[in-house]
Amino acid sequence: MRTTVGIIGAGPAGLLLARLLHNAGIDSVVLESRDRAYVEHRQRAGILEQGTVDVLRAAGAGERMDREGLRHDGIELRFARTRHRVDFPALTGGRSVMVYAQTEICKDLIALRLEEGGPLLFGAEALAVEGAEGDRPRVPFRYGGREDVLECDYVVGCDGFWGVARKAVPAALSRVFERTYPFAWLGVLADVPPSHDELVYARHDRGFALLSMRPPVTRRHPSEEVAALPIKSFVSRLYLQVPAGTDAQEWGDAEIWDELARRFETADDWTLSRGPITQKSVTPMRSFVHEPMRHGRLFLAGDAAHIVPPTGAKGLNLAVGDVVTFARALTHERRTGSAELLDAYSATCLRRIWQAERFSYDMTAMLHRAPDATGFDDRLQLARLRRIASGRAAETDLAEAYTGFSLD
Ligand code: APR
Ligand code: PHB
DSSP, X not given: OBOSEEEEOOSHHHHHHHHHHHHTTOOEEEEESSOHHXXXXXXXXXXXXXXXXXXXXXTTOOHHHHHHOEEEOEEEEEETTEEEXXXXXXXXXXXXXXXXXXXXHHHHHHHHHHHTTOOEEETEEEOOOBOTTSSSOEEEEEETTEEEEEEOSEEEEOOOTTOSGGGGSOGGGOEEEEEEEEEEEEEEEESSOOSSSSEEEEEOTTOOEEEEEEEEEEEOOSSGGGTTSOEEEEEEEEEEEEETTOOGGGSOHHHHHHHHHHHHOOSSSOOOOOOOEEEEEEEEEEEEEEEOSEETTEEEOGGGTEEOOGGGOOHHHHHHHHHHHHHHHHHHHHHHSOOHHHHTHHXXXXXHHHHHHHXXXXXXXXXXXXXXXXXXXXXXXXXXXXXXXXXXXXXXXXXXXXXXOOOO
């Protein structure tokens, strides 16, 4: 099998890249080791920066997002039983974010890809990347019990943190910068209207908590007579800081709601609405950057090259930034014959990535309680939060980073 760009992985990075290349008239093949249902149902974050929203729209993949997604103009910081709202448009010259789940973006992009004729191969596992230093890199892969080889001009490793692409960069040329955290997030989806209309990031002596949401799901009424009346189900997405290595099943539903209520407690009359929990999982937290993001004709994008802790909601947005940068660089090369943007790919992406690493680390450190935290650490966290709540400079810094830096 032969193509211009071999894409490993059909997460948001690989799927969006295939779309961007298709729109630019460049052919590609996407290899995805899992099946379609798995990719479409894997629960991930759901906050899109303004720049990500703009890219999806321009790629012709924003129609359902614009219909169902929720525009958010701020977040709430909650600490010491007080509440502080950060107003994004007022602080950033009009920028906002969109709440729209990553799974929905994947569904939209998969549908578009299959409509335009693919190729998108589910159940196709890339085994390695070979010959990245030469002109014709190859990806041997296993598909339907047979082994085959994808021959390409370029390979883009969009295969996530556990993929094979990163391993093709020789160890002598690789540098890894990494931090693991002694805590994780226990995340739940619950069939209950969110208790606040914006996200709430709470710092508490018992640990961090986050209130988020998914756009309401509209379903047809099960009874024939009232089928014309659609039912709107509201979905809350909530997270609790838990020790690293926690098993989600250790937590009973009532225990989760009690702990959330404690950590979100305010001095005013705000209350947390409870409802049936439909999904429970634990996300480990890690900061990770692999440099460089390019080796010869192999390019790394998204989680294959970098991970941020989810506190800043940056993971998906960084993946989008990488593939936009690659698609622009390849289009430039096709149009002008100059490889200057391809050569600059790693450095261009890493500038933005390190800003997001910095922001995600700072948000994590400000809001989580480490197991060995002292009273001094607690006082510093509160001082940081009070500085944001009372001074425009620190608050603007947060709002700019949260809504995202420009892709240009
Ligand atoms: N062959 C083919 N596919 C593979 C292989 C392989 N050897 N290894 C991994 N994959 C697939 C995975 O099954 C997965 O579907 O690559 C895909 C990688 O997708 P993601 O992990 O979603 O990574 P990415 O597209 O970079 O998206 C980044 O994911 O972790 C979140 O917060 C992060 O939102 C961000 C986003
Ligand atoms: C989510 O809704 O899943 C979410 C929101 C904000 C974050 C992380 C996750 O910072």
